[in-house]
Amino acid sequence: MKALVYHGPGKKSLADAPKPALLLPTDALVRITKTTICGTDLHILKGDVPTVTEGRILGHEGTGVIEEVGTAVDHFGVGDRVLISCITACGKCEYCRRSMPSHCEHGGWTLGNKIDGTQAEFVRIPFADTSLYPIPEGVDEEAMVMLSDILPTGFECGVLNGKVQPASTVAIVGAGPVGLAALLTAQFYSPAEIIMVDLDDHRLSVAKRFGATATVNSGDGKARQTIMKLTGERGVDTAIEAVGIPATFELCEQIVAAGGTIANIGVHGTKVDLHLEQLWDRNITVTTRLVDTVSTPLLIKILRFHKIDPKLLITHRFKLGQILEAYETFAHAADTRALKVIIET
Numbered sequence: 299m300k301a302l303v304y305h306g307p308g309k310k311s312l313a314d315a316p317k318p319a320l321l322l323p324t325d326a327l328v329r330i331t332k333t334t335i336c337g338t339d340l341h342i343l344k345g346d347v348p349t350v351t352e353g354r355i356l357g358h359e360g361t362g363v364i365e366e367v368g369t370a371v372d373h374f375g376v377g378d379r380v381l382i383s384c385i386t387a388c389g390k391c392e393y394c395r396r397s398m399p400s401h402c403e404h405g406g407w408t409l410g411n412k413i414d415g416t417q418a419e420f421v422r423i424p425f426a427d428t429s430l431y432p433i434p435e436g437v438d439e440e441a442m443v444m445l446s447d448i449l450p451t452g453f454e455c456g457v458l459n460g461k462v463q464p465a466s467t468v469a470i471v472g473a474g475p476v477g478l479a480a481l482l483t484a485q486f487y488s489p490a491e492i493i494m495v496d497l498d499d500h501r502l503s504v505a506k507r508f509g510a511t512a513t514v515n516s517g518d519g520k521a522r523q524t525i526m527k528l529t530g531e532r533g534v535d536t537a538i539e540a541v542g543i544p545a546t547f548e549l550c551e552q553i554v555a556a557g558g559t560i561a562n563i564g565v566h567g568t569k570v571d572l573h574l575e576q577l578w579d580r581n582i583t584v585t586t587r588l589v590d591t592v593s594t595p596l597l598i599k600i601l602r603f604h605k606i607d608p609k610l611l612i613t614h615r616f617k618l619g620q621i622l623e624a625y626e627t628f629a630h631a632a633d634t635r636a637l638k639v640i641i642e643t
């Protein structure tokens with residue numbers, strides 16, 4: 299089968315790989331219909347994720363059709379159309395029972411990381427019963443692909459951890475796919491203001507269309523002053539960090555209001571300063587989280603009832619045979635204006 303294979307930092311190819319086989323009775327084999335590329339795949343290609351070894355098939359998002367199921371799989375059968383969650387989880391260990399499947403003792407984020415992933419014609423999914431979701435009749439499959447990772451990430455790590463409330467003030471730093479997913483899902487709670495911050499004016503204009511009440515280009519180094527002015531010098535109740543660099547986390551520390559929450563989403567590769575000398579008396583909360591995908595059933599229901607349209611995040615479409623071109627397009631988003639790219643097999 300065709301697959302996107304990682305060969306070490308900076309190296310990848312579209313290669314011929316053996317079709318996966320079931321290894322355990324709880325596995326399912328899924329024929330991929332649609333997949334996509336995540337910012338995290340770019341981190342892997344930079345060599346930032348040491349758990350990914352040479353020869354690994356990348357990808358942790360996608361939809362498909364079940365080709366084969368192990369003898370212990372109860373809830374799915376051959377021919378079922380499914381959403382693949384970026385988190386595969388046993389459903390039984392202590393972390394799974396504590397609604398923290400991201401830290402499952404037998405799974406977690408494994409796809410396209412510790413085991414072969416979804417940027418291929420077929421993928422083996424461990425713990426199929428607790429890692430796959432049926433695609434309901436009438437729900438758009440491309441929109442579903444956004445539920446493998448980015449929608450639950452923006453919602454759980456940003457909006458839920460950030461305790462977005464009716465009439466509250468929110469700032470989201472980073473208007474990439476994840477920041478925009480937080481913007482879409484923050485609106486479930488009717489905050490009064492959502493201020494989006496980025497360096498890219500195109501992404502900020504997309505954010506405006508998606509419901510941001512104000513946008514701030516932080517390229518002038520005055521984002522803090524601008525946001526304080528926008529909020530009557532109070533700051534924001536929720537500051538969501540959706541970039542993953544020290545400057546953006548520190549901006550969140552500077553703009554959080556007394557009693558507010560900093561909800562970190564970004565994957566950080568370097569040391570970031572926590573300014574307790576400025577924050578100790580501010581009654582704030584700082585949260586971190588690896589997406590658990592525990593909100594996926596809720597998000598599927600929201601799609602079924604057309605309460606949000608994550609398909610708006612899709613800007614480009616490719617065939618699996620063009621996946622190298624898809625990576626180029628996605629990696630040069632400032633020039634190509636790419637948000638999410640769909641790859642069809």
Ligand SMILES: NC(=O)c1ccc[n+]([C@@H]2O[C@H](COP(=O)([O-])OP(=O)(O)OC[C@H]3O[C@@H](n4cnc5c(N)ncnc54)[C@H](O)[C@@H]3O)[C@@H](O)[C@H]2O)c1
Pocket residue numbers: 336337338341447451455471472473474475476477495496497498501516540541542543545546562563564565566587588589
């Ligand atoms: N916690 C989790 O479970 C989880 C899951 C998925 C992704 N992530 C992480 O979330 C982050 C966002 O993901 P994404 O796919 O949207 O990434 P992305 O790279 O597409 O988007 C980041 C955005 O930040 C902007 N940006 C860069 N530097 C900036 C600065 N100094 N000030 C303001 N904006 C700046 C960029 O222009 C871009 O629009 C990444 O770090 C990703 O690895 C975390």
Ligand SMILES: [Zn+2]
Pocket residue numbers: 336337338339358384447448
């Ligand atoms: Zn991802």
Ligand SMILES: [Zn+2]
Pocket residue numbers: 387388389390391392393394399401402403404405
């Ligand atoms: Zn588990």
